[in-house]
Amino acid sequence: MNADLLVDLDQYRANLAALRTYAPSALQMAVVKANAYGHGMVPMARAARQGGADWLGVATPAEALELRAAGDRGPLLCWLAVPGAPFAELIDADVEVTASGVDQLQAIAAAGDRPRVQLKVDTGLSRNGAFGPQWDDLVAAAARLQDAGSIEVTGIWSHFASADEPDNPSNDHQESVFRAAVDQLAAAGVDPGLRHLANSAAAVTRPSSHFDLVRMGIAAYGIDPDPAVHVPEVRPVLTARTVLANVKRVPAGASVSYGWRWTADRETTLGLVPVGYGEGIHRTASNRAEVGFDGNRVPVRGTICMDQLVVDLGDQPARIGDPVTVFGPGDDGEPTAQDWADAAGTIAYEIVTRLAGRWSRTYRGER
Secondary structure: OOOEEEEEHHHHHHHHHHHHOOOOOOEEEEEOHHHHHHOOHHHHHHHHHHOOOOEEEEOOHHHHHHHHHOOOOOOEEEOOOOOOOOHHHHHHOOOEEEEOOHHHHHHHHHOOOOOEEEEEEOOOOOOOOEOOHHHHHHHHHHHHHHHOOOOEEEEEEOOOOOOOOOOOHHHHHHHHHHHHHHHHHHHOOOOOOEEEOOOHHHHHHOHHHOOOEEEEOHHHHOOOOEOOEOOOOOOOOEEEEEEOOEEEEEOOOOEEOHHHOEEOOOOEEEEEEOOOHHHOOOHHHOOOOEEEEOOEEEEEEOOOOOOOEEEEEEOOOOOOOOEEEEEOOOOOOOOOHHHHHHHHOOOHHHHHHOOOOOOEEEEEOOO
16 A cells, blocks of 8 residues: 655754744753654654754653664653653663652662652643642652752653643643742752743743743644644644545445445545555544645545545546545645644644554655
8 A cells, every 4th residue: 555654854853943933042852752743753853853952852761762772862851651660771771751759759769870850740730740749748859869869850840731722821820830849849959950841832822931941742743733823934744645546436326435424416536545544544534524636625525444535536537546645734735634633623633643554654854
């Protein structure tokens, strides 16, 4: 099957450069977790370093160790570990790790010689990080362990819940809680090190949250954090493309795909596109999404299947093997990841991140 993800590394580096203008005094972390949001972690990490990213950020230990195995040696933060995480391997690989509670901090301290660790405070997302009395205990433990020479605290960080809604009052609240947590850590005799709170949305809309470092995730891939947070200086990095696997002329009254959820009201040409939910295409976009074909957008008809979907080409000339763009930057009229998100009732992050299965990847601009 000829289904390919074309990833423009030059554009990725250009996006990172453009995003620096929003936070020129802060260090920049390129977030490459979840296979770099579906773009391919190792090539994107390499491009980020070439583009001048000061840090890389990943979620899991496996991701961090994969980057080190691929030759990455720069500053790298890992932030999501479960009991039994390979902290010793991470420390030996010079990966900075995150502690969200006292037990986790003690496990990190026991795993190596003065490991470098960042503390995560829960400022209101109620996900990872320490909150309230748990934060008090974490600060006290960090001070004690650092005084004993068992750890080196290198940072404090948190995550906004609603940065993609710039006027949401929760943003002010979370930033205030974060500042208080920084002060509390300093008052305990621990230099907070790198302070970071801003994700892509906050980096472009909330200068007060920039602190020492900003974490650039979705915007670096050229996708707006939210339709309400438009970043005009960036453009999408990824194009999902394939070819028609079949073309047929059908009469009015012909029904399409499982459940016959679409029936032609006229004679038309149908094209078979050989990607489906096995490749991460959202089935919920059935009968709502479009693809790009010959400079036009054509609608998906009927239920999206595991390996394929059907599009209505109308009276356009078409042959087996003709190119199809599932989504891309939109430069040639094709839909974007955001268009697919709208059709599927989700966010653009999910459209690109869940791409899997039988796609190949082609990288333009490798150095």
